[in-house]
Amino acid sequence: MEAEAGIGPISASDAVRATVSYDQLRICDGSFYWLEARAGTGCGVMLVRRRSEGGVHDAGPANFSITSEVHTYGGGTYAIVEDELWCTGAAGLYRQHVGSDDLELMVPGIIGGLVVGAGEILAVRESEQGDELIAVTADGPASVRVLSTSPGFFGPPQPGPAMVAWSWWSEHDMPWDACELWVAPYESGGCIGKPLLVAGGADESVVEPRWGPDGSLYFVSDRNGWWNLFRWDGQDVHAVAAVTGECAAEPWELGYASYGFLDDGRIAVVVQQGPRHRLLLVDPLGAVTPVEILYTSIKPYVAVYEKTVALIASSTTVAPQVVLVHLASGDPRVEVLARSEHADLATYTVSTPAELQVPVKEGREVRAVVYPPADAGPGWRAPVIVRAHPGPTASCLLRLDWQAQFFTGRGFAVVDVDYLGSTGYGRAFRQALYGRWGLADVNDCRAVAEHLIATGRAVPGQVFIRGASAGGYTALHAVTHDGPFAAATAISAIVDPDRWAATVPRFQRAHALRLSGGAGRVAADAIRRPVLLVHGTDDSIATVHDVRELGAQLTRFGLVHDLLLLDDVGHYVASSVRAEVALEAELAHYLLSMSESASERDGQTAASGSSCRT
Numbered sequence: 271m272e273a274e275a276g277i278g279p280i281s282a283s284d285a286v287r288a289t290v291s292y293d294q295l296r297i298c299d300g301s302f303y304w305l306e307a308r309a310g311t312g313c314g315v316m317l318v319r320r321r322s323e324g325g326v327h328d329a330g331p332a333n334f335s336i337t338s339e340v341h342t343y344g345g346g347t348y349a350i351v352e353d354e355l356w357c358t359g360a361a362g363l364y365r366q367h368v369g370s371d372d373l374e375l376m377v378p379g380i381i382g383g384l385v386v387g388a389g390e391i392l393a394v395r396e397s398e399q400g401d402e403l404i405a406v407t408a409d410g411p412a413s414v415r416v417l418s419t420s421p422g423f424f425g426p427p428q429p430g431p432a433m434v435a436w437s438w439w440s441e442h443d444m445p446w447d448a449c450e451l452w453v454a455p456y457e458s459g460g461c462i463g464k465p466l467l468v469a470g471g472a473d474e475s476v477v478e479p480r481w482g483p484d485g486s487l488y489f490v491s492d493r494n495g496w497w498n499l500f501r502w503d504g505q506d507v508h509a510v511a512a513v514t515g516e517c518a519a520e521p522w523e524l525g526y527a528s529y530g531f532l533d534d535g536r537i538a539v540v541v542q543q544g545p546r547h548r549l550l551l552v553d554p555l556g557a558v559t560p561v562e563i564l565y566t567s568i569k570p571y572v573a574v575y576e577k578t579v580a581l582i583a584s585s586t587t588v589a590p591q592v593v594l595v596h597l598a599s600g601d602p603r604v605e606v607l608a609r610s611e612h613a614d615l616a617t618y619t620v621s622t623p624a625e626l627q628v629p630v631k632e633g634r635e636v637r638a639v640v641y642p643p644a645d646a647g648p649g650w651r652a653p654v655i656v657r658a659h660p661g662p663t664a665s666c667l668l669r670l671d672w673q674a675q676f677f678t679g680r681g682f683a684v685v686d687v688d689y690l691g692s693t694g695y696g697r698a699f700r701q702a703l704y705g706r707w708g709l710a711d712v713n714d715c716r717a718v719a720e721h722l723i724a725t726g727r728a729v730p731g732q733v734f735i736r737g738a739s740a741g742g743y744t745a746l747h748a749v750t751h752d753g754p755f756a757a758a759t760a761i762s763a764i765v766d767p768d769r770w771a772a773t774v775p776r777f778q779r780a781h782a783l784r785l786s787g788g789a790g791r792v793a794a795d796a797i798r799r800p801v802l803l804v805h806g807t808d809d810s811i812a813t814v815h816d817v818r819e820l821g822a823q824l825t826r827f828g829l830v831h832d833l834l835l836l837d838d839v840g841h842y843v844a845s846s847v848r849a850e851v852a853l854e855a856e857l858a859h860y861l862l863s864m865s866e867s868a869s870e871r872d873g874q875t876a877a878s879g880s881s882c883r884t
Contacts, residue, residue, distance in 0.1 A: 279676070279679025279680050280615070280672065280675050282853040282854050282857075284672075285673050285675060286672075286850045288610055288615050289845065290306065290589065291305075291845065292608065293305045293571065294347065294348065295569075295592065296348075296571075296573055297574065297575050300575060302573060302580050303329060307845070326608060329355065330366070331371065332371065336359065338358040338380070338382035340396045340524060341423060341524065342777045344382050344523055346384045346393070346394075346524040349384040349386050351408045352408075356391050357384075358382055362377050362378035362381055363381045363384075376406065377406055379395050381396075381404075382396075383424075383426030383524035384426070386408075388458035389407065389408055389409060390405050390406055390408050390458055392405050392426070392427040392429060393406065393426070394426060400422065402416050402424075403418045404416055405417055405458075417456075418462065422440040423445070424436055425438070425479075428480060428481060429458075429481075430453075432455060433487075435481070436479070437450065437452075437476060437489075438452055446475050446477075446520050446693075447475060447784070448472045449476050450471060451470050451479055451502075452468065468487065469500070469502070474492060475491065476490070477489070477491075478490045478526055486504070488500070488501050488510070488537075489501075489502070490528065492697045494512070496517075497518040498513055499511055499513075511558050515541040516541065516696075517539050519569075527572050528540050528570045530572045532577050532597065533577060536552060538550070538579045539552055542694045544637045544694050545637060545639050545667055545686075545688060546567075547565070547566060547583075548560055548568075549563060551597070561579075561597070561602050562602065565584060565588070566667075567585070567667040567669035568583045569581075569583070569590075576598075577597045577598045578594050578595065579595045584669040585670065586623050586624075586669065587620065588670060589670045593607060615672070618675070618679070619645055620644060620670065620678075621644045621646070622642075623640060623671075625637065625668065628721045630713070631713075636718055637666075637695075638666065639667070639668055640685050641674045641683060642678065644679045653683070653728070653732035653733070653734070654685055654722055655683070655684045655685070655736060655860065656685050657736055658687060658689060658711060658715055658735065658740075658742075658744040659686060659688075662691045662703060662741065665692040665693045665694045666686030676857070677857065680857065683722075687714060689710065690703050690710040690711060690714055691711060704784045705786075705787040707767065708788045709788045712747050719754040720754050733754045734863070735759075736759035737761070740785075742761055742763025742812075743760075743763055745758040747789045750793065750798065756864075757801065757802070757859060758799060758802070759802040759859060759860075760817075761852065762843055763812060765792050765817055766791040766792070770812065774811065774812075775811065799830075801832075802855065802859040803820065804834045804836070805833075805834075806835075806848075807835055807839065832859060834851070834852065
């Protein structure tokens, strides 16, 4: 029976409705803008919000999906020019005039990475043949100029003083492996001059270029093993500050901004160290000072105005918010601009996550984030759901997660694992999964589960593993041999790395090829535990064909499984209109697995010859 709001554990519908996403925070003429979307309304349905002296109000088109498929994952989908909104949608680049609700299609195509130049919009346009850097006049009828073309990939162009800068990587690389930074002479309305390579190469990732107020070109490079901030003065490259952490996010999307310039010469930088983010200030001499705020997870969208830093941030007890951190005085003052409007959530008891470190072979540690059962005391013992994050270059985050709370409110512990390949631990760690996918990641998840059993936290026989996308591949391989996991849930899962490499969109082909060579295809006859397969029929990243085929093979072998296909749902099930259904199915899968003893399950399999649950 569905729990009343605020009584008992949070319902699936409340957990989904509470999942508010804020993205692409920007500053324009003293006003802050961001995109806002709610899970359950359909992936990519977003609304521009604006904060100015008059408060927060809508500034974008109603009932319009501001989205982009550039490089598959999009990004940089809107820009503000003199109170006119330029944004991307399914058909291309649109303009919305001041005082009008109508959108005008200006440039067709797959476009993203929008940046405002002098009287024009600079952007990236993609086709199956490659990328183009384009310039679109912002006044009058749209006039498009192609500034540069490549069979590889461009990052958003960044106009500077008589120059333009951009990042570039080849079609055989991913931007977090090998990426270059280029500059060229440029004037608005004209072409670009002869390009000059500033930094980057086969063993260096250079991301997030941005012109500073001193006329220098700043960027983030992992040449020292971590993504750190550097500066090019027109002649030489200089380190700005050495930080043992990542001063940039893994660039799955265009338009990330992990740092910004205050008007007193300092630079505000978001750094990731393991599952935790911090806000740092770097002074002109390179000294680094942490800003003491309560937030532990910060998105890579930093917007700075004078001595104020705008962030999209969350903590272990606070869901994502849009906040201003005022730094004019000695102590930071935080002003909240936007937060979840789902007021009933305040009455629920939530689980506060904490970090865990587990030693493994190779002399290293695996980091994890543990959500204990809600209302659990210090000596808690519970069924455990181990979650393998997608990516696999993503990471677990130390923050309030309402969909994790759905399970902790029902007596489960939820554990997110930063397995080998995760971001937040340096370049070498991020690349160490290549050729070991389905092996090293599984071993790390297993090590965390076995540690929780050995320390008395996890109930043996009631430890489960789940993952989405690449994490789904990890979860499936985790139950192809004996171990601590009693069942697995695989959402939008990759099943066959070789076939995936041939069908995955252009941006991710190089990644698929570098990951392969580990555990290989998930073999149905090797699966030893019940599995739940959840997949959207419109998934363009991991096509539904492979999971349908896996389900059919499991049926032929008489192996216990459920197959839940979600019509009209893409790759991101958790933010789709069917997210509630998926959550309920996952819970039912674990409860049923807990109710069946191993001997009863084996007996049913032998007797029936087919154990597909319905």
